[in-house]
Each structure stands twice: as C-alpha cells, then as structure tokens.
Amino acid sequence: MTPNATGVDAAIDAVTAVLLIVGAIMSLGAAIGLLRFPDLMSRMHAATKPQVLGLFLVLAAIGLQMREWWVWPVLAVAWIFQLLTVPVSAHMVGRAGYRTRHLHPELLSVDELEAVVLRAAGQRAEEKAEGEPGMPRMRDGATPGPD
C-alpha cells in the first residue's frame, strides 16, 4: 500500500483494505462455523464455502495492489485450482463421514440416502420408515417438472 496516498491511489487502497478485512472475516466465519455447528456435515459447509470467497477477495486485493495486467491470469489460475479442489475434498470427507455414521440422524429432517445405503449393505430395511415424501426413483430420464 502507498503511504500518504491521494486520489486514485487512496481509493484503490481503501477498496483493498475492505477486501482484505472481509476476506479475513470469512476465515473467522469458517472457524465460528466449525465451533458452533453440531455435526460433521454442517461443519463441512462452514469449512468449504467461506474459504472460496475469502481467497477470492484476498486475491482480488493482490490484483488491485500490483496494478499489472499479467497478475490477473496468475491469480485466476490460483483461484480456479481452489474452485476445483474444494468441492472434491468436501465430497470425499462428507462421503466418508456418512458411511462411518458421523451423522446425527436427529438433526436431519429428511434422509433419502439412508434407505439406499441400507439396501446396498444388504440389510432389508423398510424403506418407508422415515416416511419420506414420495420421491419417484427415475430410471428413464424423466424428471418431475420444476413446478
């Protein structure tokens, strides 16, 4: 940042400051979510989403400060790497968590995967146990209309 900036420099510095602070707050939000959410699955939401936005804001701040065009593709590559990896690792952790029963069933209003998993495990669970609202299992590509 430029010391004693004026004009455009001051404006860019102000925007940078806001971006950096909001980016840091996103990290804090992830930590608050980790501490306050009751089960692994909700903590996963807290761990993935603010991380992506936080990195985006901070990288944008870097781009504003460097003021050279070639920085932007570099930053874009860094962010796209994050964009591609974060959902995959969240999915892997979530899948492992579901399969090892890290889930707290009392926190779920509906669980439509349970029946499928039980069937796959060879345990004939009664599938309408949780009284799920009629979820037609589509095998022919037809879907219920959006409205």
Added chain:
Amino acid sequence: MKDIVLIVTAVVLSLAAAGAIYRIAVGPSLLDRVLAADVLLAILGAALAIDMAVNRHLNNLVLLVALSLIGFIGSVTVARFVADRRGQVNDS
C-alpha cells in the same frame, strides 16, 4: 492505513486460527480434525495472501497454490482411509 489493515486482519485471523486449533484438539472424530486442519491451512493461505497484497509482491503465490493442493490431497487421503474401515462403527 496499512497498519490498521494489518492489525485488524492479524487479530481476525488469529481468532480464526484459535478456533480451528480448538476444533483440531477436541475432535470429536478424525474427520472433524481433518476438516479443521483444512480450515487452518486456508487461514495460513489467507495470511500469506494478505502479506502479498499489503507489501506488493508475489513471492508467496506458488506457495499458496501448493498449500491448497496439499490440503486437498491430505483430506482426500484421510477420507479414503477412514472410509475403508467402514466395518467399525464410530459413534461420536
């Protein structure tokens, strides 16, 4: 201006790191710890990036990308390892 931004972000990130470390310490399960370690890594990345923005250099950029890749490989590896021990029911 520079000092204010540095102080505010340092405090916020320290609090966030403390939260993540607390979650790593108490668990309760391995996957919670992995998740919290991932967040801690992201917080370190944010600190590196803020340093780059404030001091106008790009020296840490490759480190930042490497950090997110390491986090990715780490969580995927542990998740697979945990999923393989599906037989043992872990009630936590």
Added chain:
Amino acid sequence: MSRKRTSFRTELPLLVWLVVVWGALWRDFSPGNLVFGALIALVVARVFYLPPVELSGRFNVLRAIPFVVVFLGKVVAASFQVLYLAVFRGPSVTNAVVAVPLRSRSDLMVTATGHVISLIPGSLVVEVDRSTSTLYIHGINVRSDADIAKLRKEVQDTEASLIRIMGTRAEMDAIQAEGWPATRGARA
C-alpha cells in the same frame, strides 16, 4: 498402441488450460514463453495420456457469461449464509439429505453440476450414484418439505443451465420437451 486417438478438437481445452497454467507459473505471458508452453503441453498430453473428457462439441458463450456472473453472486451469498447460520443459528441448525435425480447421464455434466452445487448456498454433494445419475445432496438449514422442494429445484435448474451451456443436442431437446420455464412455448 491400440488406444483410440483423441481428436485435436477434444484436446484443445486441456491444451489451452495447460498453457495458461504454464504462463501463470512462470508469471510470464510473452509470446515466446507461451509457444514453448504450448509445445510442452502437447508433449504432456501425448505422453501422460488420460481418458479424454467427452465434450459435447458445443459451448454457448452467450449463456455462459450470465451463468458465471450468477454463480459468483451465489458464491458470495453462500459464504454470508454460512456466516449467518454459524453466528445466529449455531447448534440448532436442521439439515437434510435429499436425493436429486439428474437428466444427464454424462460424467462431465454430473461432475460439473456437483461442483457448482457444492459451491452455491446451502448444499453439498454427499454421494453420487452414477448408474442412475442421482446426486445425494446434504442441505443445511432445510426444515420443511417446501425447503426440500426448493433445494431439488435449485439443483435441477443448475443442471439445466449447464446443459444449455455445454450439453449435447439430445439433452437440450429433453429440457425443451419438458418445458423448462425460460423456453416455455418456444418449441414444446
């Protein structure tokens, strides 16, 4: 070697991406460096052969740009929603695991939908059933049947937008046949 040659056209997005990464890593986008990067990308794509991603061969830029803008907006909304839930709802948050059948059978489309879904507010992919291309979505703050319906519609609308950007003709026709809101009356 008996493996099928991939056409240059299918490989092009991969090559472009590799060249961009090369330029980014060297932080040098001068033409000379990019040409050298393109040569390396060609060699890498030939030597470290991966199964080709089956692209449909069409990509609608006019639909992609608004999609990206809306997507970025949703990424922002997602973070603030998590922040809000973490601070004000905390331990009493209610979740659901919902099965959402997708229209498309292509791996690329299911993957892309899963990625986008994981990044927009309130949803994460827990499990994928490839044989029926059903996504099992974990939704945060889902309390009623109306919330579930909203989540399901959100996922299917996302898939529809992605198909409109880069789906195959057949998938496009399937959407139009079922009268997706944006094109109602256009051809149905």
